[in-house]
Amino acid sequence: MQRFVWVRFIAVLKKEFLHIRRDRASLIMAIAMPIAMLLIFGYAINTNVEHLPTAVWDQARTADSRELITSIRNTQYMDPDNFVQGYKEIEGLLDSGKARAAVIIPPDFGKKMKGMKQASVQVLVDGSDPTVARAVLSAVQMLGLNKSLELQSERIIALGTATGFEMPLNLETRVWYNPDMKSRVFNIPALIGLILQSVIAMLTSFSIVREKERGTMEQLVVTPIRPLELMLGKLLPYVVIGFVSMSLIMATGIFWFGVVPMGSVPLLFLLATLFLVTILAIGLLISSIASTQLQAMQMTFIMLLPSILLSGFIFPRETMPLFLHVLGGVLPLTYFLEIVRGIFLKGVGMEYLWQDTLILCAFAVVLLAIASKKFKKTLD
Amino acid sequence: MKLAIDCQGLVKRFGTYTAVQGVNFQIPPGKIMGFVGPNGAGKTTIIRMLCGVLLPTEGQATVLGFNVLTEPEEIKQRIGYMSQKFSLYDDLTVGENLDFYAGVYSLRGKVARAEKARVIELIGLADRTSQLVASLSGGWKQRVALGCALLHNPQLLILDEPTAGVDPVSRRVFWDLIHRLAKEGMTILVSTHYMDEADTCDYLGFVFYGQLIAFGSPADMKKREGKANLDDLFIYYVEHEASDDPRNLAIKKGGRS
Numbered sequence: 001m002q003r004f005v006w007v008r009f010i011a012v013l014k015k016e017f018l019h020i021r022r023d024r025a026s027l028i029m030a031i032a033m034p035i036a037m038l039l040i041f042g043y044a045i046n047t048n049v050e051h052l053p054t055a056v057w058d059q060a061r062t063a064d065s066r067e068l069i070t071s072i073r074n075t076q077y078m079d080p081d082n083f084v085q086g087y088k089e090i091e092g093l094l095d096s097g098k099a100r101a102a103v104i105i106p107p108d109f110g111k112k113m114k115g116m117k118q119a120s121v122q123v124l125v126d127g128s129d130p131t132v133a134r135a136v137l138s139a140v141q142m143l144g145l146n147k148s149l150e151l152q153s154e155r156i157i158a159l160g161t162a163t164g165f166e167m168p169l170n171l172e173t174r175v176w177y178n179p180d181m182k183s184r185v186f187n188i189p190a191l192i193g194l195i196l197q198s199v200i201a202m203l204t205s206f207s208i209v210r211e212k213e214r215g216t217m218e219q220l221v222v223t224p225i226r227p228l229e230l231m232l233g234k235l236l237p238y239v240v241i242g243f244v245s246m247s248l249i250m251a252t253g254i255f256w257f258g259v260v261p262m263g264s265v266p267l268l269f270l271l272a273t274l275f276l277v278t279i280l281a282i283g284l285l286i287s288s289i290a291s292t293q294l295q296a297m298q299m300t301f302i303m304l305l306p307s308i309l310l311s312g313f314i315f316p317r318e319t320m321p322l323f324l325h326v327l328g329g330v331l332p333l334t335y336f337l338e339i340v341r342g343i344f345l346k347g348v349g350m351e352y353l354w355q356d357t358l359i360l361c362a363f364a365v366v367l368l369a370i371a372s373k374k375f376k377k378t379l380d
Numbered sequence: 381m382k383l384a385i386d387c388q389g390l391v392k393r394f395g396t397y398t399a400v401q402g403v404n405f406q407i408p409p410g411k412i413m414g415f416v417g418p419n420g421a422g423k424t425t426i427i428r429m430l431c432g433v434l435l436p437t438e439g440q441a442t443v444l445g446f447n448v449l450t451e452p453e454e455i456k457q458r459i460g461y462m463s464q465k466f467s468l469y470d471d472l473t474v475g476e477n478l479d480f481y482a483g484v485y486s487l488r489g490k491v492a493r494a495e496k497a498r499v500i501e502l503i504g505l506a507d508r509t510s511q512l513v514a515s516l517s518g519g520w521k522q523r524v525a526l527g528c529a530l531l532h533n534p535q536l537l538i539l540d541e542p543t544a545g546v547d548p549v550s551r552r553v554f555w556d557l558i559h560r561l562a563k564e565g566m567t568i569l570v571s572t573h574y575m576d577e578a579d580t581c582d583y584l585g586f587v588f589y590g591q592l593i594a595f596g597s598p599a600d601m602k603k604r605e606g607k608a609n610l611d612d613l614f615i616y617y618v619e620h621e622a623s624d625d626p627r628n629l630a631i632k633k634g635g636r637s
Contacts, residue, residue, distance in 0.1 A: 222459070
């Protein structure tokens with residue numbers, strides 16, 4: 001029989017702890033990652049939709065209409081703080097994503113309420129994110145029902161009899177952009193960004209890290225090749241691959257899943273190219289830090305988690321705590337998602353996307369500058 | 381005569397650690413200079429400074445008449461470099477590796493094809509050009525790596541332990557080639573742990589603790605210290621130069637002296 005020898009077992013145990021202690025990166029990952037994950041998941045996975053920016057067009061301007069706005073605010077679902085005049089403004093706010101819902105109170109609202117008639121209020125909801133839209137819809141319907149019952153009982157007391165079977169307050173809801181509230185329509189455009197990011201960043205960093213691993217980088221250093229020549233030569237193939245994979249994802253989305261972009265496809269490609277440049281820079285940056293392909297892969301995975309949770313890919317950023325909201329703001333994907341969803345679902349153009357585009361440009365320039373500087377250093 | 385390599389007081393420090401301290405030597409063109417010395421003595425650091433890759437902390441060096449501090453790009457275009465890692469692309473064929481390095485040295489079209497053919501002929505790679513590097517033995521990889529370093533007709537060939545881990549036959553073939561290249565006028569700087577290889581060099585430098593403690597022709601060096609062969613000379617230097625070196629104590633314990 002083979003005996004279990006404690007000394008041998010302890011030797012292995014000791015050695016493993018030494019490995020772990022020497023390998024700082026893994027140690028940090030083992031301790032910091034679970035905490036970070038728990039925090040991110042705990043806060044970001046908050047399907048309670050709260051405090052959505054809401055536009056209000058109060059045409060009545062009476063005590064009744066103000067009371068209605070207050071009760072909308074009291075639901076906690078919506079923050080009706082953005083007072084506007086006219087449809088055009090509402091459209092602009094919804095298109096740009098600055099408002100996720102809009103309340104339109106007609107001029108005769110006060111009169112109808114006083115005259116014991118049915119008053120209609122229109123509520124527009126941005127349906128691009130079905131989870132958010134559904135929450136808003138049910139909140140609005142509950143509110144309408146509550147208010148109606150309240151009014152009805154008041155009227156019964158006042159008149160001694162009901163005015164009719166009509167609801168005194170009719171909150172008419174309409175869903176924009178994704179009227180059927182299909183989550184697929186919401187998710188597929190965003191997947192273009194996420195897939196592009198994970199695949200291209202990984203491939204790019206691999207291609208450079210491989211040279212370090214094999215020792216060919218050491219050989220290249222003693223040749224007359226310049227860092228820029230090497231860098232561009234290595235990146236360009238991945239721009240091409242990125243384009244091909246982007247077109248494939250889009251074609252699959254359009255022809256297989258039937259999610260057709262409402263807006264301009266050339267614009268989508270143009271801005272996706274900008275995003276691609278940012279991703280290449282991230283890949284380059286990873287490759288300048290990582291020395292093995294395994295490390296490079298770990299780094300892309302570390303980036304993947306916040307990209308899914310904090311960029312607005314699954315959970316609406318509006319409802320996140322400030323810290324996570326800001327954290328999501330340093331991910332280029334966040335802005336690309338705004339762009340790709342804007343074009344796909346809302347059919348908007350540069351007039352509403354210029355801000356996201358500018359931020360993405362800034363990301364591309366800054367990341368590329370840092371990455372190429374770091375890359376140059378690895379060569380020198 | 382213009383010197384191929386002229387080192388004057390080369391010093392390299394990494395933080396507080398001094399890797400190379402005050403190295404001086406001169407080599408005329410067309411000669412083979414060998415570096416010997418224990419691992420970690422600073423051979424590779426000296427070589428990297430001469431390639432124009434690592435900046436010396438102090439001192440001066442000219443390689444092929446160019447200053448390593450100010451004209452590293454001129455040097456890089458004129459030297460061939462090969463290390464023990466045989467830095468080739470495993471997933472490319474021999475021919476594709478040669479094509480890549482031809483491009484890196486800015487060789488184009490007809491010139492590139494002619495140089496490639498010359499190198500293939502010189503090294504005897506004709507049957508192997510379409511073979512993947514991954515499928516080659518160590519000896520063949522070494523030859524392909526040498527081929528890649530020779531494509532641009534370098535005036536100086538720098539070899540950092542080119543024969544480490546290669547069988548004796550391949551080593552012999554390799555060194556025959558090195559001597560042929562030197563006869564054609566190429567200067568060669570090579571580091572090695574094999575004393576039989578070192579014995580065939582025109583000049584020999586013994587590197588120890590970052591210093592060049594002896595320099596000269598192998599015959600002169602042996603005569604100077606009265607040693608019959610380079611092995612004994614090597615051990616003598618280690619004992620003599622650093623009596624407190626642990627390697628030295630181990631030798632004494634073994635009762636060899």
